Amino acid sequence: MKKPNIxxxxxxxxxxxxxxNILDTIEEEDYDFITQMASSICGTKISLISLxxxxxxxxxxxxxxxxxxxxxxxxxxxxxxxxxxxVFIVKDARKDERFAxxxxxxxxxxxxxxxxxxxxxxxxxxxxxxxTIDNQPTELTTDQINDLKLLAxxxxxxxxxxxNKVELEQKQIELEKYFNQxxxxxxxxxxxxxxxxxNQSSCKFFGHTKxxxxxxxxxxxxxxxxxxxxxxxxxHESDGISHFHFNNYMENTSGSKHLIQWExxxxxxxIFFSGRDISEKHNAEKEKAYNSALLKAQFDVSPIGLALNDxxxxxxxxxxxxxxEATGYTKSEFLELSYWDLTPKEYEPLETIALQQLDEFGYYxxxxxxxxxxxxxxxxxxxxxxxxxxxDNDKGKIWSYIEDLTLRNESExxxxxxxxxxxxxxxxxxxxxxxxxxNGEWLKVNKKLCEIVGYTEEELVELxxxxxxHTEDLEKDLTLLNELISGKRDFYQMQKRYIHKSGSIxxxxxxxxxxxxxxxxxxxxxxxxxxxxxxxxxxIRVENLLAKNQAVLAASTTVSIxxxxxxxxxxxxxxxxxxxxxxxxxxxxxxxxxxxxxxxSELIEKGRFLSEKFNRKIEGxxxxxxxxxxxxxxxxxxxxVHKNGEEIPVILNITPIKLQDKVTGFLGIAVDISPLxxxxxxxxxxxxxxxxxxxxxxxxxxIVSHNLRSHSGNLSLLMKLFTNEKPDLADxxxxxxxxxxxxxxxxxxxHLAEVAMLSDNQLKQLQPIELKPVIDKxxxxxxxxALEGNVEIINQVDEHIKILGVPxxxxxxxxxxxxxxIRYRSEERDSFIKLHIVKSKEYLQLHIxxxxxxxxxxxxxxxxxxxxxxxHKNKDxxxxxxxxxxNQIEAIGGFVDLKSTVDEGTTFNIRFQYEKEV
Numbered sequence: 001m002k003k004p005n006i007x008x009x010x011x012x013x014x015x016x017x018x019x020x021n022i023l024d025t026i027e028e029e030d031y032d033f034i035t036q037m038a039s040s041i042c043g044t045k046i047s048l049i050s051l052x053x054x055x056x057x058x059x060x061x062x063x064x065x066x067x068x069x070x071x072x073x074x075x076x077x078x079x080x081x082x083x084x085x086x087v088f089i090v091k092d093a094r095k096d097e098r099f100a101x102x103x104x105x106x107x108x109x110x111x112x113x114x115x116x117x118x119x120x121x122x123x124x125x126x127x128x129x130x131x132t133i134d135n136q137p138t139e140l141t142t143d144q145i146n147d148l149k150l151l152a153x154x155x156x157x158x159x160x161x162x163x164n165k166v167e168l169e170q171k172q173i174e175l176e177k178y179f180n181q182x183x184x185x186x187x188x189x190x191x192x193x194x195x196x197x198x199n200q201s202s203c204k205f206f207g208h209t210k211x212x213x214x215x216x217x218x219x220x221x222x223x224x225x226x227x228x229x230x231x232x233x234x235x236h237e238s239d240g241i242s243h244f245h246f247n248n249y250m251e252n253t254s255g256s257k258h259l260i261q262w263e264x265x266x267x268x269x270x271i272f273f274s275g276r277d278i279s280e281k282h283n284a285e286k287e288k289a290y291n292s293a294l295l296k297a298q299f300d301v302s303p304i305g306l307a308l309n310d311x312x313x314x315x316x317x318x319x320x321x322x323x324x325e326a327t328g329y330t331k332s333e334f335l336e337l338s339y340w341d342l343t344p345k346e347y348e349p350l351e352t353i354a355l356q357q358l359d360e361f362g363y364y365x366x367x368x369x370x371x372x373x374x375x376x377x378x379x380x381x382x383x384x385x386x387x388x389x390x391x392d393n394d395k396g397k398i399w400s401y402i403e404d405l406t407l408r409n410e411s412e413x414x415x416x417x418x419x420x421x422x423x424x425x426x427x428x429x430x431x432x433x434x435x436x437x438x439n440g441e442w443l444k445v446n447k448k449l450c451e452i453v454g455y456t457e458e459e460l461v462e463l464x465x466x467x468x469x470h471t472e473d474l475e476k477d478l479t480l481l482n483e484l485i486s487g488k489r490d491f492y493q494m495q496k497r498y499i500h501k502s503g504s505i506x507x508x509x510x511x512x513x514x515x516x517x518x519x520x521x522x523x524x525x526x527x528x529x530x531x532x533x534x535x536x537x538x539x540i541r542v543e544n545l546l547a548k549n550q551a552v553l554a555a556s557t558t559v560s561i562x563x564x565x566x567x568x569x570x571x572x573x574x575x576x577x578x579x580x581x582x583x584x585x586x587x588x589x590x591x592x593x594x595x596x597x598x599x600x601s602e603l604i605e606k607g608r609f610l611s612e613k614f615n616r617k618i619e620g621x622x623x624x625x626x627x628x629x630x631x632x633x634x635x636x637x638x639x640x641v642h643k644n645g646e647e648i649p650v651i652l653n654i655t656p657i658k659l660q661d662k663v664t665g666f667l668g669i670a671v672d673i674s675p676l677x678x679x680x681x682x683x684x685x686x687x688x689x690x691x692x693x694x695x696x697x698x699x700x701x702x703i704v705s706h707n708l709r710s711h712s713g714n715l716s717l718l719m720k721l722f723t724n725e726k727p728d729l730a731d732x733x734x735x736x737x738x739x740x741x742x743x744x745x746x747x748x749x750x751h752l753a754e755v756a757m758l759s760d761n762q763l764k765q766l767q768p769i770e771l772k773p774v775i776d777k778x779x780x781x782x783x784x785x786a787l788e789g790n791v792e793i794i795n796q797v798d799e800h801i802k803i804l805g806v807p808x809x810x811x812x813x814x815x816x817x818x819x820x821x822i823r824y825r826s827e828e829r830d831s832f833i834k835l836h837i838v839k840s841k842e843y844l845q846l847h848i849x850x851x852x853x854x855x856x857x858x859x860x861x862x863x864x865x866x867x868x869x870x871x872h873k874n875k876d877x878x879x880x881x882x883x884x885x886x887n888q889i890e891a892i893g894g895f896v897d898l899k900s901t902v903d904e905g906t907t908f909n910i911r912f913q914y915e916k917e918v
Contacts, residue, residue, distance in 0.1 A: 002098040004078035009125065013081075014054060016125035020159045021166060023051060023058055029558055030158055034130065034151050035063035041147045042140055044132040046109065049155055050077040050116075051128035064133075065109055066862075073842075074104050077129040080116040084126035087145055090114040092137040107897055108861065113138040115145070117152035122160060130155055185260065185275035193217050193235060196270060205277070207253030218273065221250040223257050235264075235271070243493060247278070268609040304382075305402035307339075311358070311387060312395045314338035323402055328374035339400070342371040344378065358387045358398065371402070432508075432529030435515075438485075440464035443524060452508070452531045454501030465527075470497035470505070477510070484514055485522065495532070507536035560640075560650070560670040563657070568593040568621030571665060580650075580672055582643030593621040594668055599639040599647065628656045628666050640670065649673050766804035766892055768915040771846070772797045774807075775835055778814040782822060789831065791822050796836040801844065803912040805892040816885045817908055821850040826903065844914045851905035855898075864898065 007013055017023070031049055038047040046064035050057045057075040059068050072078050076099065080088035093099040093112055104111050115138075116131035130152040140148075179186055179199050186199040198206075198213045206213060206221060219235075222228040227248055234246065245263045252258075259282045260275040305323025309316055315338045324331055327342065343351060347369045354364035363386035370378040381402050389396040426433050432449030434442055442460045450457055453468060469477060473496040480492040491513040498506040511528040560577040564570055570592055573585040581597050588596075595603060603623060610618040610626050618626055640648040650670040657665040719742050775795045779786075786793055803810070818833060825831040831851060838845045855864070865886040889896045893913045900906040 001074075001100070001102045003073050004075065005082050007082055007126070012123075013125040013127065016121045016123050017051060017053070017127040020121075020127070020163050022060060022159060022162065023053060025060070027061065031061040031155070032063065033557060034155055034158075035061040038130060038132050038148060038151055039063050041151075042115065042132040042138075042144050044113065044115075044134040044138065046133035048077075048131050048133070049119075049128070050075065050131060051119075052078050052081055052126075057128070070104070074102055076111065076114045077116050077131055080129045080131070081118055081126035084118040084120050084124075086118075087149065088114070088116045088118070088129070089140070091139060107899075109133070110135040112136050115140055115148065117148050119152055119155055119159075121156065185273070185277075187218055187273040187275070189218055189271045189273065190269065191235075191266075191271060193219050193232065193271070202275075205252055205258075206250075221252070223249045223251045250275075268606070307400040307402055309339055309385075309398040309400060310395075311398050314340050317397065326373075326379060326402075327371060333374070344370055344372060354383075354385065358385065362387045362389075432527075432531070434465075434527045434529070436465060436512075436525040436527055438522060438524070440466050449529055452506060452529060453498050459501075468498050470499060473497050481512065481525075484512060484525070490514075505533075506531065507533045558671070560668075560672075562588075562594050562597075562668045562670075563665060564594060564621070564624075564668075565665045566625075566663065568595075568625065568666075570594065577670075580642075580648065580670070581640060594624060595620050597640050599641055602639055624654050624666060624668065628654050629663065637673070638670070766806065766913065768802040769805050769807060769810055770799070771801050771803050771810075771837075772799045774810050775814055778811065778818050781815060782818050785819070785822050786833075789822050789825055791825055791831040791833060793818065793821075794832060794834045796834065797846070798837065801837055802915040803844070804915055805894075805912065809888040809892055813885050813888055813910070816882075817848045817910075820882075821848070821852060824852045824906075825850070826852050843911050846910045846912065847907055848910070849905065849907040854902040854904050854906055855900040856902050857898075857900055865896070 035047040035049055039045065044064075046062075048062050048065070049060040051060060052072060052075065055072050056069050057072055057077050062068065076088070076090065076093075079098070090096055090099060091113060093102065093105045093114065099105050099111075102111070111133050113134040113136065114131060116129035118126040119128045119130060120126050130148065132148070182199055183201055185202040185205055187195055187202050188197040189195050195213050195216050195218055198210060200210075203210050203213055208216070219228050219231050222231060231246060231248060234244070243263075243265050245261070247259060247261050249257050250260045258277045258279045261278045263274045265272040265274075305326060306318075306320045307316055307323055308318040316335050319331060319334050324334060327334065329337075339351075350367055350369055354367065357364035364384070366382055366384040368380060369383055370380050372378050384401045385398045387396045387398055426444070427446050429446055429448060432452050433446045434449055435444040437443050441464050445457055445460050447457075450460065453460070455463075455468075466474060466478075473494075476494065477496055480489070480494060483489050484492055491511060493509065493511045496508060496510055498508060500506050509530040509532055513526050515523045515526060517523055557575050557579055559574075560580045561572070561574040562570060562577055563572040569590060570588045571590075573583070573588040577588075578584055583597070603619070607619040607623050610623060614626065614630075638650055638652040640650050642648055650672055652668060652670040654666060654668050656663045657667055719739060723739075772795065775797055779793050779795060782793075785791075821833040822831075829851065834847075834849045836847055836849075838847060857864075865882050886896055889910060895911040896908060898906060898908045
């Protein structure tokens with residue numbers, strides 16, 4: 001037998017398999033349907049969906065065979081994954097040198113013919129196969145092979161859909177975690193403002209528990225009655241607007257009032273409020289505005305002049321009118337000067353002292369000096385100055401107080417600091433940001449935006465936003481921009497597409513607001529750009545995948561698929577829809593709309609919501625059409641109505657069917673979710689029942705081991721007393737056999753007590769055991785029975801061989817097979833039981849051969865090791881021994897099978913793990 005090669009990309013392949021999280025899951029009808037179809041199409045007895053793990057092949061679905069996994073080394077499928085682009089076919093494994101001596105070829109399940117299509121994930125890795133198997137040579141037609149390939153694609157589709165579902169559930173968990181841990185106030189209300197759900201921060205702020213706050217009206221927390229009425233009016237007038245914001249003072253149960261900045265997002269049935277306490281910020285801004293106003297007032301009425309000089313050169317950087325009037329210069333003339341131009345030379349020592357004070361203290365004390373006017377005359381001044389630095393590397397600037405200029409220069413300096421702060425936030429933002437001129441030109445862009453569109457800042461400022469906007473999105477963008485300019489809206493947000501410098505499409509969410517001067521005139525626009533390309537590409541891929549696989553999905557019996565034309569007339573109604581709704585396709589196709597099978601109240605509610613949203617009447621099939629064409633996410637629960645009136649909860653997805661980007665119809669895919677709910681309850685019941693049964697079995701084992709220990713101890717004591725009274729019996733052969741049986745019984749009871757206390761972890765920690773002494777002891781135990789039945793037992797096992805196991809289990813296993821060999825001997829010939837070993841690299845096989853009655857495997861093979869299964873008419877046959885023995889073998893990592901011929905004998909092949917010789 002040739003072992004399968006390990007693929008070069010094995011680590012990546014296993015990672016791709018692990019990503020589906022499918023291994024060791026329960027059986028599912030959709031996968032079983034595919035294997036049934038494969039056997040039906042190919043005319044084979046067995047079909048499998050086989051996934052190749054690191055050391056095994058595991059069957060997600062197994063048609064025609066009961067096992068769920070086999071070792072990887074025996075798997076034909078492990079060969080098939082090395083040729084992921086081809087169908088792997090073995091017409092007759094007996095003639096193929098790779099498989100001729102494979103145990104699953106020469107033994108059950110007698111694999112003669114094999115055909116496997118590799119299951120290739122979207123990442124290009126072969127994770128397993130869809131295969132068909134038969135016990136006789138077979139040859140497939142081209143059509144059968146093509147159909148098998150289609151079914152293999154469907155398996156991958158099911159795996160991808162399952163993975164997407166798991167990812168969606170994980171995102172839901174993350175959203176719930178975000179909701180509960182967010183420090184902002186997050187509240188979900190109905191359209192009347194009644195609270196449906198609130199996070200911990202909201203409950204703590206308002207002083208209510210999560211149960212108490214449900215049902216309260218959010219606007220009742222607004223302290224001012226007129227503001228409360230205004231907020232309610234705004235909510236009701238905002239129907240059809242998905243996003244709005246407002247600020248209000250809110251009062252909690254402790255009586256404290258806080259200014260909350262609210263952002264609100266509306267969907268069909270709820271309003272999502274996100275609030276932030278801006279009381280401190282608001283108070284700080286009020287104080288800052290007050291201080292700015294005060295400084296401006298002082299600047300306007302100041303009786304002294306103000307001037308700003310460069311500390312390094314002395315050049316005047318700014319001056320107020322009071323000082324200009326005093327010196328006689330125009331402002332442009334004045335700013336061409338330095339303070340040295342206005343200072344007579346005799347005052348240079350004073351200036352030197354002032355500069356020293358500036359360097360040491362950051363300011364200089366008031367001192368008297370003169371300035372030279374434009375006409376050459378002088379005038380005395382009182383001069384005070386201070387040094388202003390932004391950072392340690394800055395040389396600084398000097399504020400000089402001469403008459404009346406302090407406030408203006410101080411205001412300009414604060415403005416510059418504010419601009420620096422804004423510039424830092426703008427440049428290093430985690431999203432794209434830009435300042436846009438009134439004609440659409442890029443005035444300034446940040447690094448993130450350059451990364452998103454692929455242009456450098458220098459390249460972008462030579463363009464307009466119109467130049468890189470997708471032509472199909474430009475009209476809507478310009479319309480919203482005009483509404484912003486005309487004052488119809490404060491900002492707008494939309495999804496649109498940019499054209500990347502490379503020519504590729506970039507999907508974004510764009511938010512635009514306007515910047516105005518104090519007079520209300522538009523200065524520029526601020527744009528925020530979030531790149532959503534990965535999410536959008538994923539959405540498009542899912543839509544394409546659904547369209548491409550429509551024909552295959554039509555064969556599903558558990559997924560309802562209803563196709564319509566543009567007018568809503570049903571064009572196809574698959575078997576899954578018939579099974580789910582009780583209608584047959586002939587009753588529905590060309591005769592009605594999907595609205596027939598929907599709950600009327602749900603349609604009315606959905607129609608009302610969409611009508612308000614799009615400001616037009618939407619009802620009947622137009623509901624589904626609008627959802628699909630407007631790209632409204634609608635993967636939600638709906639209620640279907642069965643032909644008999646029964647209501648059925650489903651998950652429904654509505655998508656348009658496109659041909660060359662033109663919509664030709666619509667597809668509604670629904671899955672009945674009621675069995676999932678029932679299955680969960682049933683599984684919990686089974687798990688509880690299994691736990692109770694295991695506890696009872698464990699208690700039974702403790703009791704049995706305890707009681708047997710008492711009786712065996714008594715028997716040993718009696719034997720000892722009997723020997724003391726009659727010492728001459730110690731040499732009697734029969735007495736020796738009784739003594740040996742008693743000792744073996746004590747040892748067996750001791751082992752049974754150990755087994756009763758074994759945990760699962762202890763069973764995994766097997767110990768090395770010499771096999772020959774165990775067999776010799778078992779032969780001695782049954783020697784009287786063998787002698788009576790004239791059965792010769794031959795132990796050909798080498799004395800150096802050790803296996804890994806549990807002593808009690810191994811004693812029981814050997815003893816049971818020897819007892820069976822004696823019990824089912826033939827009276828027509830001299831009987832024997834022969835034990836010998838066959839080695840391999842990974843394990844060894846103990847062959848136990850007899851020439852007894854034999855077993856009819858054609859009739860009994862499938863129930864050989866079943867509970868209470870008997871194959872002969874012996875009065876003491878109970879059908880338990882082989883069942884227990886098989887479970888003991890498997891518990892220590894072994895495997896057992898057999899060959900048998902009626903009236904010729906039986907050979908049991910027991911595979912053990914073994915400790916290799918050093």
